[in-house]
Amino acid sequence: MNKPERISADVDSGHLRAFIERIERLEEEKRAIADDIKEVYAEAKGTGYDAKVMRKIVSIRRMDRQKRIEEEEILSLYLEALGEA
Amino acid sequence: MNKPERISADVDSGHLRAFIERIERLEEEKRAIADDIKEVYAEAKGTGYDAKVMRKIVSIRRMDRQKRIEEEEILSLYLEALGEA
Amino acid sequence: MNKPERISADVDSGHLRAFIERIERLEEEKRAIADDIKEVYAEAKGTGYDAKVMRKIVSIRRMDRQKRIEEEEILSLYLEALGEA
Amino acid sequence: MNKPERISADVDSGHLRAFIERIERLEEEKRAIADDIKEVYAEAKGTGYDAKVMRKIVSIRRMDRQKRIEEEEILSLYLEALGEA
DNA sequence: ACCGAAGTTGTATCAC
DNA sequence: GTGATACAACTTCGGT
Numbered sequence: 291m292n293k294p295e296r297i298s299a300d301v302d303s304g305h306l307r308a309f310i311e312r313i314e315r316l317e318e319e320k321r322a323i324a325d326d327i328k329e330v331y332a333e334a335k336g337t338g339y340d341a342k343v344m345r346k347i348v349s350i351r352r353m354d355r356q357k358r359i360e361e362e363e364i365l366s367l368y369l370e371a372l373g374e375a
Numbered sequence: 376m377n378k379p380e381r382i383s384a385d386v387d388s389g390h391l392r393a394f395i396e397r398i399e400r401l402e403e404e405k406r407a408i409a410d411d412i413k414e415v416y417a418e419a420k421g422t423g424y425d426a427k428v429m430r431k432i433v434s435i436r437r438m439d440r441q442k443r444i445e446e447e448e449i450l451s452l453y454l455e456a457l458g459e460a
Numbered sequence: 461m462n463k464p465e466r467i468s469a470d471v472d473s474g475h476l477r478a479f480i481e482r483i484e485r486l487e488e489e490k491r492a493i494a495d496d497i498k499e500v501y502a503e504a505k506g507t508g509y510d511a512k513v514m515r516k517i518v519s520i521r522r523m524d525r526q527k528r529i530e531e532e533e534i535l536s537l538y539l540e541a542l543g544e545a
Numbered sequence: 546m547n548k549p550e551r552i553s554a555d556v557d558s559g560h561l562r563a564f565i566e567r568i569e570r571l572e573e574e575k576r577a578i579a580d581d582i583k584e585v586y587a588e589a590k591g592t593g594y595d596a597k598v599m600r601k602i603v604s605i606r607r608m609d610r611q612k613r614i615e616e617e618e619i620l621s622l623y624l625e626a627l628g629e630a
Numbered sequence: 631a632c633c634g635a636a637g638t639t640g641t642a643t644c645a646c
Numbered sequence: 647g648t649g650a651t652a653c654a655a656c657t658t659c660g661g662t
């Protein structure tokens with residue numbers, strides 16, 4: 291086993307290769323979007339905003355959203371429970 | 376302070392709000408793609424492939440790519456160094 | 461609350477304090493080694509080597525090692541799969 | 546340039562190789578200590594403590610220490626200034 | 631002293 | 647729920 295680079299070349303059997311390539315394409319898209327996000331932070335920084343503060347804001351808003359969703363889920367459970375009781 | 380939703384309402388000064396919303400939209404896209412990736416793994420699993428093995432393959436191929444990039448970078452550094460000598 | 465040192469005095473209940481102190485001792489050792497590494501880079505720089513290039517080399521060699529490990533792992537996965545077939 | 550693995554093999558000129566190996570040895574030690582730290586967290590978790598909380602405690606104590614050091618430095622500067630005045 | 635990049639650490643997500 | 651993986655944040659470092 292002195293030629294480990296062969297391994298990655300051997301995955302084209304069946305549909306495996308196609309799956310792998312679909313995943314890799316999607317991962318590249320994901321990476322591109324992550325880069326876009328970085329660019330927006332950089333642009334914002336260029337106009338005088340603090341990236342760290344912005345990240346905090348985004349994170350808080352994300353938590354708010356998450357919290358709201360969870361509260362709605364709890365409410366649904368309650369309503370369900372009442373309907374079943 | 377039981378109404379954290381207020382926080383998000385207070386960021387619309389200047390262009391900040393616009394930056395935040397662009398970021399949030401991008402993050403949502405990113406999340407959507409991550410979900411797509413998960414779906415592909417699930418589909419592959421459905422046709423008999425092992426997700427763990429697939430992740431390993433993707434990871435190795437990613438490292439191959441990364442390694443190639445790093446080697447190109449160090450080659451540049453070497454050439455640079457020679458130019459300065 | 462201008463005396464945050466009080467906080468650290470209040471954690472000695474149970475074995476917690478002992479765990480914390482073990483961690484802190486280890487972290488200090490780690491920091492010492494990080495300093496040693498810096499010194500080696502400085503010394504190498506003093507004899508004419510470029511730190512950036514050295515870091516790249518170290519990084520590539522680290523990836524080589526990592527890649528080998530991953531390849532061994534995937535080989536194990538393959539052998540496992542064959543055993544199950 | 547189809548044999549990039551040669552690059553890492555070419556670093557043994559001069560003392561470079563020795564420097565690289567010293568760094569790698571130190572980095573391995575560092576990694577070993579990091580693993581020890583993880584183990585302590587795991588052990589603490591096993592006896593019922595929450596790792597996240599512990600990390601917070603360690604972090605706060607680290608900041609306290611840092612703060613104390615800075616305050617001592619400021620004090621030194623003051624004393625120096627007074628001596629010189 | 632700052633800036634960008636790299637590395638490290640901490641957190642969250644996910645599959646089992 | 648636990649361990650592994652991946653993502654995000656912070657710190658550090660070298661260069662300018």
